[in-house]
Amino acid sequence: SQKIEQNSEALNIQEGKTATLTCNYTNYSPAYLQWYRQDPGRGPVFLLLIRENEKEKRKERLKVTFDTTLKQSLFHITASQPADSATYLCALDMVASGTYKYIFGTGTRLKVLA
Amino acid sequence: EAGVAQSPRYKIIEKRQSVAFWCNPISGHATLYWYQQILGQGPKLLIQFQNNGVVDDSQLPKDRFSAERLKGVDSTLKIQPAKLEDSAVYLCASSAGLAGYNEQFFGPGTRLTVL
Numbered sequence: 001s002q003k004i005e006q007n008s009e010a011l012n013i014q015e016g017k018t019a020t021l022t023c024n025y026t027n028y029s030p031a032y033l034q035w036y037r038q039d040p041g042r043g044p045v046f047l048l049l050i051r052e053n054e055k056e057k058r059k060e061r062l063k064v065t066f067d068t069t070l071k072q073s074l075f076h077i078t079a080s081q082p083a084d085s086a087t088y089l090c091a092l093d094m095v096a097s098g099t100y101k102y103i104f105g106t107g108t109r110l111k112v113l114a
Numbered sequence: 115e116a117g118v119a120q121s122p123r124y125k126i127i128e129k130r131q132s133v134a135f136w137c138n139p140i141s142g143h144a145t146l147y148w149y150q151q152i153l154g155q156g157p158k159l160l161i162q163f164q165n166n167g168v169v170d171d172s173q174l175p176k177d178r179f180s181a182e183r184l185k186g187v188d189s190t191l192k193i194q195p196a197k198l199e200d201s202a203v204y205l206c207a208s209s210a211g212l213a214g215y216n217e218q219f220f221g222p223g224t225r226l227t228v229l
Contacts, residue, residue, distance in 0.1 A: 004156075032214040043118070043205050043220030044157065051215070089156050093214035100214040101170050104149075104156035 002027045002094055004105035012111045013080055021075040021108045023090035029068040030092040032100075035075050038087045038107065047088075048075075080112045116140065118221035120206050126227045132194035135224045139187070139208030147218065148181055148191050149205040157205055163189065164212055196228045 003026040013019050023033070031052050036044035050057045050066045050073065057064045063076040077084050087109045091102040119138040127133050139146050144165050149157035160179065162170040165186040174181070178197070183189040193200055203223040209216040 030214075034217065041222070043207070043223050044218075045220070046217035049215060049217065091156075095214075100212055101159055101162055102214075102218070104158070106154070106156045 002092065002103055004090065004092060004103060006088075006090060006105040007108045008106055010109040010111055012113060015081060015112055015114050017080055019077040019080045019084065019110055019112070021088050021110065023073040023075065023105055025071050025092055028094075029071065030094065032093045033064075033066055033073050034091045034093075034102065035062075035064055035073075036089040036091060036104075038089060044089055077110075080110075082112045082114050085111045118206055118208055118219050120204075120221035120224055122224055123222065124225050124227075126229065127196055128229050129198055130195040132192065133196055133226060134190050134192045135204050135206075135226075137189045137191070137206030137221060139189070139206070140219055143208035143210055143219070144186075145209045145212055145216070146183055146189050147207040147209075148189070149207065151203045151205055151223070153202070160191070169212065193226075196226075198228050201226060201228045 005024040034049045035047045038044040048064045050064045061078045065074045087107040089104050089107040091104045093100050093102050121136050146163045148160045150160055151157045160174045161181045163183045166183045181191045203225050205220050205223045207218040207220045209218045
């Protein structure tokens with residue numbers, strides 16, 4: 001079955017630096033991969049989606065890459081700010097019985113230090 | 115637009131009791147999901163509806179959990195009887211459709227504590 005690995009340890013970086021979070025999967029490559037942000041006590045919020053035939057996607061200070069050979073997606077936040085501190089979840093689609101559903105990773109907690 | 119609404123926000127019960135959660139998705143969203151998120155883990159899909167039909171409930175513990183979406187809008191998730199390991203946040207999400215490119219919109223969740 002598909003397994004998703006995200007760094008379970010928190011990532012601490014200095015304000016202004018680029019944060020890079022990793023999402024590795026073990027089995028088949030998904031057609032779609034999504035990244036979400038989750039703040040304490042709140043539900044996840046969608047950030048970006050990347051398709052299997054896309055290498056890179058950008059949105060403002062966010063960038064996602066998708067390498068189906070390495071079975072990995074990287075999520076970058078450039079010029080990080082303390083307000084970017086949150087848990088970031090990757091989610092991979094899987095098709096089961098003709099319908100899509102998403103499997104979420106455990107998330108990586110990011111802390112941006114002022 | 116209004117987001118996904120859930121209630122209650124918090125619930126404390128004793129084991130073997132029953133509990134129900136309510137979700138109102140974004141207007142017009144055909145697909146509704148219930149997730150369980152245990153502390154320190156990612157959301158785990160329990161059940162997925164398309165309109166009022168179930169499209170996936172493979173990870174729903176059907177001996178104690180049930181869910182319905184009678185008119186294809188609101189949904190309720192019930193646990194009866196609750197166990198200690200059911201302590202978690204229950205998240206409801208909705209999306210415009212089933213296709214994998216649809217983003218999911220999550221509600222704030224219901225934090226359940228089973229004593």
